[in-house]
Amino acid sequence: MFVFALSVLMLGTLACLCGQLGNVIPLSGAAEEPTPTPMPPTEVPPTEEPQEVEEEVAPSPTVVTLETAVDVEQLNAFPGAEQVSLEMKVAPSGTELAVFGFDGVIRIFDVETGNEIESLSGHNSIGAALAYSPDGELLASGGDDFRFFMWDLETGTERYSFVADTNPADITFTPDGSKVVYVGFNNSRVFVIDVDGNEVGRIGEHGVVLGSVDVSPDGQFIASGNTRGNVVISKIDSLATVTTLNEGTGSLWATKFSPDGAWLAAGSGSGDIWLWDATNWALERDWLAHGGGVQYLAWSPDSSVLVSVGTNGKVTLWNPANGRELNSFQHTDGTIWKVDFAPDGSFFATLGGDDATVRIFGLP
Numbered sequence: 001m002f003v004f005a006l007s008v009l010m011l012g013t014l015a016c017l018c019g020q021l022g023n024v025i026p027l028s029g030a031a032e033e034p035t036p037t038p039m040p041p042t043e044v045p046p047t048e049e050p051q052e053v054e055e056e057v058a059p060s061p062t063v064v065t066l067e068t069a070v071d072v073e074q075l076n077a078f079p080g081a082e083q084v085s086l087e088m089k090v091a092p093s094g095t096e097l098a099v100f101g102f103d104g105v106i107r108i109f110d111v112e113t114g115n116e117i118e119s120l121s122g123h124n125s126i127g128a129a130l131a132y133s134p135d136g137e138l139l140a141s142g143g144d145d146f147r148f149f150m151w152d153l154e155t156g157t158e159r160y161s162f163v164a165d166t167n168p169a170d171i172t173f174t175p176d177g178s179k180v181v182y183v184g185f186n187n188s189r190v191f192v193i194d195v196d197g198n199e200v201g202r203i204g205e206h207g208v209v210l211g212s213v214d215v216s217p218d219g220q221f222i223a224s225g226n227t228r229g230n231v232v233i234s235k236i237d238s239l240a241t242v243t244t245l246n247e248g249t250g251s252l253w254a255t256k257f258s259p260d261g262a263w264l265a266a267g268s269g270s271g272d273i274w275l276w277d278a279t280n281w282a283l284e285r286d287w288l289a290h291g292g293g294v295q296y297l298a299w300s301p302d303s304s305v306l307v308s309v310g311t312n313g314k315v316t317l318w319n320p321a322n323g324r325e326l327n328s329f330q331h332t333d334g335t336i337w338k339v340d341f342a343p344d345g346s347f348f349a350t351l352g353g354d355d356a357t358v359r360i361f362g363l364p
Helices: 002-021
Strands: 073-079 085-090 096-101 106-110 116-120 127-132 138-143 147-152 157-163 168-173 179-184 190-194 199-203 210-215 221-226 231-235 241-245 252-257 263-268 272-277 283-288 294-299 306-310 314-319 324-330 336-341 347-352 357-362
Touching: 085 127, 085 336, 085 347, 096 127, 096 138, 138 168, 138 179, 168 210, 179 210, 190 221, 221 252, 252 294, 263 294, 263 306, 272 294, 306 336, 306 347, 314 336
Parallel strands: 127 168, 210 252, 294 336
Antiparallel strands: 073 357, 085 096, 096 106, 106 116, 127 138, 138 147, 147 157, 168 179, 179 190, 190 199, 210 221, 221 231, 231 241, 252 263, 263 272, 272 283, 294 306, 306 314, 314 324, 336 347, 347 357
């Protein structure tokens, strides 16, 4: 009886414990792992294709060409010196230009602002000729003092100078920058030196005073114009004469090859422009350009436009293919001495008048 009562008590206690533990400890078998609650799926944003970043391309300058010449106008003007000045050149960078004054000082200006950047002093008389090296690092100058200077533009100092056999009237570098060619107002020779100032040779075929000189874009030929209206063509390597062009009249103060090498133009003291085919030296055409003499010429970089200035104070843009006027400006009653194009064709500059005014022309 006692044994039966004890059994009943033990079963009751076990049942009570099972009720408290519930499913944690089952009466039979191994413990079951709880089923994890599933997590909602994580949304992965779609992979974006990499966007190509377009490089910003600087807009091309509006250049002076045959098509745009009619729209050219004066954009700026500033005094290049306090007195009349005969010479001006635009730097290869196109951002600066140099003016050679009657006082012998070379002044370099910022084209956009007209502000003077620096000055180079060494000549003691009237300045007549300037030429930048193709890389823009050197500037050659010649004056009425019979001095030839080579300037280092990085330092603004004289690299060397010498007393020339003439008073240089026109100077040009060869396209590769290795040589310099110049002529003088009182001499009948063409002088050729290397970039260090050593004489390479002379051409003495003219017999009369020379006024202008240029080198062909391929570096093969020298064209020199004299006061009789002739142009002598010489080989630059041998300095031998190739031919003499006799069609000119009056002093030739400007002799210029076109940048593409197809043409040779000369401006005459008679007011005419002469144009030869530079492949065979045949005269293509000539026309009366100025009521007074033609003082200087400049080609647009694409060779489609020829600009002339003269003693009648006029600036004229020409179509060299037919000799027709494209545009013109009358700015002074005095002589406009020089004209020069920026290498990128965005503008050309002139120098003239009693106040040595520099004028900048381009597209508005």
